[in-house]
Amino acid sequence: MGKRTPILREPLNVVALALITAFAVCAVLAPLLAPYDPLAQTLSSRLEPPSATHWLGTDSLGRDIASRILYGARISLIVGVVVVALAGVFGTFVGLIAGYAGGLADEALMRFTEVFLAFPPLILAMAIAGALGPSLTNAIIAIAAVTWAVYARLARGQLLSLRRREYVEAARSIGASPGRILGRHLLPNAIAPLLVQASFDMGAAIIAAAGLSFIGFGAQPPTPEWGVMISEGRNFISTQPWLSLFPGLAILFAVGAFNVLGDGLRDVFDPRLRRAG
Amino acid sequence: MRFLGFLLRRIVGIAAVMIGVSVITFAISHIIPADPVAAALGDHATDAQIAQFRAEYHLDRPLPEQYFIYATGILHGDLGKSIRTRRSVADDLADSFPATLELSFAALLISIVLGVPAGVWSAVSRGRLPDYVVRVLSLAGGSLPVFWLGLIVIGLFYYQLGWFPGGGRLDTFVPPPPTRTGLYVLDSIFAGNLEALRSSLVHLVLPAITLGYFSTALVARMTRSSMLDVLGQDYMRTARAKGLREPVIVLRHALRNALIPTITIIGLTFGSLLSGAVLTETIFSWPGLGRYATASAVSLDFPAVLGVTLLAAVVYPVANLVVDVAYYWLDPRIQHG
Numbered sequence: 001m002g003k004r005t006p007i008l009r010e011p012l013n014v015v016a017l018a019l020i021t022a023f024a025v026c027a028v029l030a031p032l033l034a035p036y037d038p039l040a041q042t043l044s045s046r047l048e049p050p051s052a053t054h055w056l057g058t059d060s061l062g063r064d065i066a067s068r069i070l071y072g073a074r075i076s077l078i079v080g081v082v083v084v085a086l087a088g089v090f091g092t093f094v095g096l097i098a099g100y101a102g103g104l105a106d107e108a109l110m111r112f113t114e115v116f117l118a119f120p121p122l123i124l125a126m127a128i129a130g131a132l133g134p135s136l137t138n139a140i141i142a143i144a145a146v147t148w149a150v151y152a153r154l155a156r157g158q159l160l161s162l163r164r165r166e167y168v169e170a171a172r173s174i175g176a177s178p179g180r181i182l183g184r185h186l187l188p189n190a191i192a193p194l195l196v197q198a199s200f201d202m203g204a205a206i207i208a209a210a211g212l213s214f215i216g217f218g219a220q221p222p223t224p225e226w227g228v229m230i231s232e233g234r235n236f237i238s239t240q241p242w243l244s245l246f247p248g249l250a251i252l253f254a255v256g257a258f259n260v261l262g263d264g265l266r267d268v269f270d271p272r273l274r275r276a277g
Numbered sequence: 278m279r280f281l282g283f284l285l286r287r288i289v290g291i292a293a294v295m296i297g298v299s300v301i302t303f304a305i306s307h308i309i310p311a312d313p314v315a316a317a318l319g320d321h322a323t324d325a326q327i328a329q330f331r332a333e334y335h336l337d338r339p340l341p342e343q344y345f346i347y348a349t350g351i352l353h354g355d356l357g358k359s360i361r362t363r364r365s366v367a368d369d370l371a372d373s374f375p376a377t378l379e380l381s382f383a384a385l386l387i388s389i390v391l392g393v394p395a396g397v398w399s400a401v402s403r404g405r406l407p408d409y410v411v412r413v414l415s416l417a418g419g420s421l422p423v424f425w426l427g428l429i430v431i432g433l434f435y436y437q438l439g440w441f442p443g444g445g446r447l448d449t450f451v452p453p454p455p456t457r458t459g460l461y462v463l464d465s466i467f468a469g470n471l472e473a474l475r476s477s478l479v480h481l482v483l484p485a486i487t488l489g490y491f492s493t494a495l496v497a498r499m500t501r502s503s504m505l506d507v508l509g510q511d512y513m514r515t516a517r518a519k520g521l522r523e524p525v526i527v528l529r530h531a532l533r534n535a536l537i538p539t540i541t542i543i544g545l546t547f548g549s550l551l552s553g554a555v556l557t558e559t560i561f562s563w564p565g566l567g568r569y570a571t572a573s574a575v576s577l578d579f580p581a582v583l584g585v586t587l588l589a590a591v592v593y594p595v596a597n598l599v600v601d602v603a604y605y606w607l608d609p610r611i612q613h614g
Contacts, residue, residue: 111293111294111297112297114294114297115294115297115298115301116301118294118297118298118590118593118594119298119301119586119589119590119593120548120549120551120552120589120590120592120593121552122552122553122555122556123551123552123555123570123585123586123589124586126555126570126571126574126582127302127305127306127574127582127583127586128305129574130574130575130577130582131305131306131577131579203420207420207422210422210424211422211423211424211556214422214424214556214559215424215555215556215559215571216575217574227422227424230422230424230425230428233428234428237428237429237431237432237436238432238436238437241429241432244425244428244429245429247425248421248422248425248426248428248429251420251421251422251425252417252420252421252422252425255419255420255421255422256416256417256419256420259416259419259420260416
């Protein structure tokens with residue numbers, strides 16, 4: 001074929017993109033789409049099973065679960081985007097500097113990066129979130145702090161393989177500044193694996209934030225965050241399982257879609273991997 | 278000789294990373310807005326109590342000195358005293374680590390026993406139903422929140438079906454076997470205690486499945502893709518041309534070569550199991566490192582949090598080292614020069 005494989009050729013990718021679009025639409029239009037106020041308590045209709053009036057049932061305070069999940073999409077999307085933006089920009093910056101500078105600076109920055117890669121992410125994130133105090137913002141900072149190192153390593157690797165290319169030598173020989181070479185020539189060519197990683201990390205950040213919220217280090221009740229909702233449904237798992245079931249499914253579909261998209265992007269950028277699927 | 282050199286370099290590398298790890302954990306727990314003194318003593322502590330507390334935990338010294346005290350302690354196996362349990366952190370960790378290790382090993386076993394055959398099956402039936410089933414299941418494994426899976430599994434297999442216990446390591450009336458390894462399954466075997474063995478095994482099932490699903494999915498994916506890679510090689514065609522039977526080709530020729538990348542993933546997975554263990558242990562009331570870490574972080578018990586983080590950060594590079602050594606023996610082409 002010779003040409004790049006369009007991402008839309010694989011049906012699973014189409015489903016993933018549709019899910020991500022739906023997820024983004026829910027996040028943006030939550031106030032218009034949600035049938036109820038996500039915080040409004042109606043104690044007379046607490047713990048109701050899914051029905052025509054409450055599509056996904058109500059929780060122990062009579063709040064509409066469907067509305068809370070729609071608002072939760074907003075929080076999860078923000079978490080994913082902010083974590084990936086913070087970690088991606090910082091990590092890429094460190095990696096590019098290390099790769100471009102070489103020598104001692106490279107060695108020092110990469111050892112620093114390696115230290116962060118040695119921590120099991122959730123335990124470090126928990127320590128940071130615990131130290132900063134439990135809140136969604138601190139959870140985002142904590143997750144970004146355990147995510148950036150991968151970008152540093154990827155960006156540096158890309159840079160090392162691109163540095164000796166002819167077009168870089170050409171730019172250097174006509175007197176382009178290091179900043180211009182990095183920004184205009186190296187970064188655009190190094191971006192592909194970073195985008196693939198970003199897609200996977202959108203999903204990973206959503207799961208991590210939900211996990212931190214679940215154990216009390218992230219978003220706090222009554223915030224309609226998916227991890228908080230699963231935690232609130234915990235005591236009702238034997239009798240009213242829908243309290244935890246639906247927010248969990250929302251996470252599963254959102255994260256699954258970003259993972260499929262990541263796979264799809266990798267196939268497009270690196271056709272050699274396609275065969276392995 | 279070359280192997281020894283390689284091993285030595287790796288061990289020095291791990292030591293360097295550990296110094297970095299201890300500096301970062303120390304920084305996190307000391308340059309923080311939260312006040313561990315208030316968390317430990319409450320709002321009604323007298324000035325004298327506060328001063329005594331600060332002296333006891335060296336909080337009255339300058340930060341570099343505090344780090345020096347801490348680092349010297351680590352080298353002597355002293356991780357400080359937990360503010361919450363009032364015991365030595367090293368003792369606390371020694372008590373809770375075996376529980377996590379047992380759970381992680383069980384999860385790892387599940388991912389190898391289920392993940393490798395699933396990956397092989399998926400690869401040899403590429404594009405057909407079994408392939409799709411395995412791929413969808415492994416995709417789900419990478420996208421499921423482990424704490425949610427744990428709740429669903431408890432709801433179904435404990436509350437609804439009553440097949441397995443929903444938490445803890447042993448039945449209430451079964452005394453733990455005498456400690457030799459801290460791993461109840463092994464200890465019960467050593468003691469010949471069948472009742473404790475049965476009880477510890479059934480208690481392992483649900484948490485191990487929950488924790489192991491993610492790594493099973495990863496192992497299945499990796500096995501599938503490396504099997505597909507190997508099955509397309511020339512020597513596979515040669516093996517077929519020689520008239521070897523398909524199972525022999527798949528198991529003897531393809532799988533052996535395909536397992537190498539899978540082993541890397543298994544090593545990497547072991548580190549990620551520890552992260553998963555935090556949430557799994559919380560759900561299943563499993564008295565391991567994860568539950569200890571959560572409880573310590575909630576009460577701003579910084580010596581304890583530091584200890585857990587440090588221990589967890591050792592496990593990962595050590596697991597990687599074990600994998601590299603396994604590699605070295607498995608694949609003679611690899612030159613660690």
